[in-house]
Amino acid sequence: MIKFFRKIRQNLLSQGKTGKYFKYAIGEIFLVVIGILIALQINNLNDQRKARAVTHLYYKQLLEDFEIDKNYIEETSSVIDSNLVRYEAYEAIYDKKDLTLPEALEGLGIGFSVIKNIDFPSNTISTLQNTGDIKLIPSQIRNKLIDLQKRKDKLVKSSGLNNTAILEFFNSARIISGGRSFAQRIQDQAELIKYYPDEQEQIKILRTLEAAFQLKNDTERGELYRLEKIKKQIDEITKLINAELDK
Numbered sequence: 001m002i003k004f005f006r007k008i009r010q011n012l013l014s015q016g017k018t019g020k021y022f023k024y025a026i027g028e029i030f031l032v033v034i035g036i037l038i039a040l041q042i043n044n045l046n047d048q049r050k051a052r053a054v055t056h057l058y059y060k061q062l063l064e065d066f067e068i069d070k071n072y073i074e075e076t077s078s079v080i081d082s083n084l085v086r087y088e089a090y091e092a093i094y095d096k097k098d099l100t101l102p103e104a105l106e107g108l109g110i111g112f113s114v115i116k117n118i119d120f121p122s123n124t125i126s127t128l129q130n131t132g133d134i135k136l137i138p139s140q141i142r143n144k145l146i147d148l149q150k151r152k153d154k155l156v157k158s159s160g161l162n163n164t165a166i167l168e169f170f171n172s173a174r175i176i177s178g179g180r181s182f183a184q185r186i187q188d189q190a191e192l193i194k195y196y197p198d199e200q201e202q203i204k205i206l207r208t209l210e211a212a213f214q215l216k217n218d219t220e221r222g223e224l225y226r227l228e229k230i231k232k233q234i235d236e237i238t239k240l241i242n243a244e245l246d247k
Helices: 002-014 018-095 101-111 124-131 139-177 180-185 199-245
Strands: none
Touching: 018 101, 018 124, 018 199, 101 199, 124 139, 139 180, 139 199
16 A cells, blocks of 8 residues: 555656645645544544443442442441440449449449451452552542542541550459459469459459440440441442443
8 A cells, every 4th residue: 555655656756746746745644644543543442441341340349349348337237236235234233223342343244245346348449549440430439439438447447446445444454353264263262362352453443344335335336327327328339330330
């Protein structure tokens, strides 16, 4: 094809048809430009198809993650609900008037419950952010995904910090009491049992664990509320993603 065009140009020049030569040259340049533009358009269309395919893949991964997160929220909320019931049962001990110190200490057993750090198992949103592929997602969905991840990260962080403080209370009480096994071992030790623990130490144990239970209860009530908010946000984004997949 190139040889064909070159032969035409040479014939025009040899015949002295300079005007026609320039017109032809301009036309040839125009055709080349048109060809380049068409090639670029085809390339752009291919890039768009590839980007759309990648985006749809991320959509499916996000929907899978959302199901995992929702199951995790249901399981975690169930544990928290159970813990809150135990705390209410513990508080009910104090409905009795003139509660003795041994009765209050004995009631502490009711207040103990599972300590659970919030830690979502999904990671697609983080992957999108770390790789920069988050830009492939339309802004309406992208902004909601970023906000969702911030909410999740904030909850994970606060859960870890609060549970660390709760464990410190429990450890302080354990140090004072020496632990359950120590108490059992000295039951037949007449001399040692006289010093374990005295009334002031028992009050300190009671106050320490009461503080732990209250912090745990407040923390878990807040977690329950925030988990529900996250679940609603997941449902909202799920609808938007499904609408994109249906296009």
